Amino acid sequence: MYFIYFNLFLYLSVMLLSSSLYLLIMNLSYILEMNFLVLNSSNIFFVILIDWMSLMFMSFVLFISSLVIYYSEEYMMGDLYKNRFILLVVMFVLSMMLLIISPNLISILLGWDGLGLVSYCLVIYYQNLKSFSAGMLTALSNRIGDVALIMSIAWMLNFGSWNFIFYLDIMKEDYIMKLISYLVVLAALTKSAQIPFSSWLPAAMAAPTPVSSLVHSSTLVTAGIYLLIRFNFAFSNELMMFLLFISSMTMFMSGLGANFEFDLKKIIALSTLSQLGLMMSILSMGEYQLAFFHLLIHALFKALLFMCAGNIIHNLNNCQDIRFMGGMVKHLPLTCAYLNICNLSLCGLPFMSGFYSKDLVIEFMSMSYLNIYIYMIFYISIGLTVSYSFRLTYYLMIGSFNFLSLNVIQESSIIMLKGMSGLILFVVFSGSIFSWLIFSTPYFICLSFLMKELTLITISIGGWLGFELAKFKISYISLSLKYLTFSLFASSMWNLPYLSTLGVNVLPLYMGKVYFKLCDQGWFEYYGGQQFSKNLKNLIIIQLCSLNHLKIYLLLLIFWLMFLLLNF
Template structure:
């Protein structure tokens, strides 16, 4: 309820700022130390506040849903507190354009996400939490180094960076890109996102829709005017986003875990957002980010309801004929999937269609454009496959199941479904994020043709997509390991660190430190003691021999005479 009230308050402030076309900058003076004024800047801009409103709205619905999903959990209050810490960290990241405050929100996101992922405290969740934490620590190191570098300007305000500084320090641009890529799971840091599905489903609905994974995108959105000054920023970010989008789509086609399919679709859309930022379309990126957060959280909540109904099985093959068993949930999932595929007049259509049109209008190279269209086609393929399995496949699960009916399910699903349908049109009409470019009609209908082609292909290839492919056409390990990104970031890196730690143990802990420490002193004392004992033993024997010799002479003389 508190989050819902805050979201309404943010919405009213956003409407006022949009109506007056203003941006509020508040300087919060904390204290005065000698001649230094310690203050924190707070920025209230329409896009940032709209994003904050979306986070509050989704958090309120997720916490309402968690009352049903985690009913009977003895640690539900602890879970709620960690979620509130998570949301607070994200709002610090949005509202405080200061590098130190940003670092506080950035680290708060990493810590609270780790605590939420390991909530179940089993082997799977602990390994997923460690992979997530270690990957994000790479980004934390990058952002700490860039913060130290930015201090040479005399301030930490990210809205007032010097253009010459960015041009003369390309390494700062690279560090900020790496930090954003680790948080938003771009190639080659993508393996942690599907692994984080070990968390409870309400966590996935919050973390993988509007908060943790979007922090990197939002960081680059704030820094976009300065990052665009770098000559290689746009080209590299566009290519990395297109590759991530295509890779996630290919992996999602063969995935059978319900939550992982939705997580891979999130990864695909994150690649699209990064690509849009690379094309220097920040407002369009933020609008797609907000729209995506709404329909993706709806997808996760629907998936959580189905998982709970099928005795906590996440295998999509066990879920079938849901249009008859759960009509409301199935309708909500179809709504979210249509928005994901950018079906005309659904929310995703208003942003994704504009992105593709601007890509066709811009000077994007042929390879990136081809990957973009392939990613959009794959999105339609795996979304249609997902819905066909849930509604039309033959049942392969037990006839015994839990019929879900709870007072805390329908309100969040209904609210998010309404937002998933209407948010695209509302954001586009109110904010006027991007003007549609002038293109020939044949080029203009390419996104719609791509959508229709994906639907037709999925219907034609449905028998192949629902069964494993022949071995000569399929490398299952390559697909399930996300093109070997998972072993490269886990098992293969462990070999190097294990060898390094063993070498360090032998040369340092068991080497010169031991010799200079207690073991060396013990050996020295033992050696000296043995030497002294040897000499002492020799002197006693010699003395005894001499005493016997000199005692024997008088005895011999007496006996002789």
């Protein structure tokens, strides 16, 4: 089954990419309408949007998912329900496909909800308390976005059709379209885990690593960004400024948190969150094509990064703590080489694929007419990205090996390595290739020498900071307490997990307890069913007779005797 889906997805991916390039060169887009159902005089149409953007994104999703499925063949080898797992992954990919090709809010909701439901099943795949908690947090956070989409569907009734693609530009100043765009942004914030809905993304790491690779690269979290790319023509200036502020804060918060985290998968999850913030912030500056470009390039190296992490975790007997790792380059040289290449691409090192999108984003931001806050937070966030990447490299490759002395760590997983090798060339070369393909006119941004070098300076400072953080030893107790308090605050994502779990449900649960005691077992009991039944009992004379009093029996006997005397 694995090889069937792998070959099918790979073949479809190549077909869609070639079709996408044809549509891009010819500047064509098609909208297909299929008559889905005819009921009396009502026609229900199923609408599909085919343009270069949707086909290219579908091609990337299918390519990454094909290699992830191939990789899963060996990763999930000992699992009893391998076929169930693979069918869930296929359902996940198909939901994303439906979302990508939909210019209609109803079919977008079907794909959106499909992603939410299947992601819940995948997060709780390893059935334990931690997975159940993470799954519930993921599902409930995403439900907020689902509700926002359902409300926007209700408001779209005013336009006479749910095909939003026709109304975005022409109805931009309309009050209802503004309201719909606010609801769509709320939905995208929940799905792409921006502040204050960020806590579910690291929690979703409870899923198997191939699922994490798929979720964090091209499916679940990118759905919000893709929806905003489609809706960007309808956004007002105020909404875009709000989005810019939220996304820049998310970018900074996740970059800071990753520098204090010790769980390998959580570090990579927080790096995804940081990149999502970067995409959303450049999108909110009005450059949707650039956001889409970074989305595609990021999908490739993030998928491979998770695959490398999965191979390391697999070899270390499911240990995810980076403090146990060290000197991995001796044991897993190819995996570490791939991981390093992905890390450098993530940092935006010149001439890696990430550089072509990330450097363009930074240069565009530098040219924009914005305040010092945005300028500073962008460069600080890039420095933090490099910092946690180099810190990870230090712990994995330079630090001392702290795992069990009795171990068999070796690169014997041939299928997993083949799946990873399928991505590595794209991670290195895709940036330059797609920058020439997507942008018909190349971006030429003329900056001063210092501003051009600022990105490299930031990368260098971030790298140095990462090494210093990794080697940092605390000598004074007063310093250690302050450092501990700060690191706890930063590593817990500014207390967002507590706020979105305990902060949301403790008071309602307490109120429920009070309500249950006072009302259900208190006043409602007294004035409700019990008291009502008591009063009814007292009203019925026969019930009075059955109270077993002797005088009642004597009274009945007298009545009976009187009845006999009167009749006879």
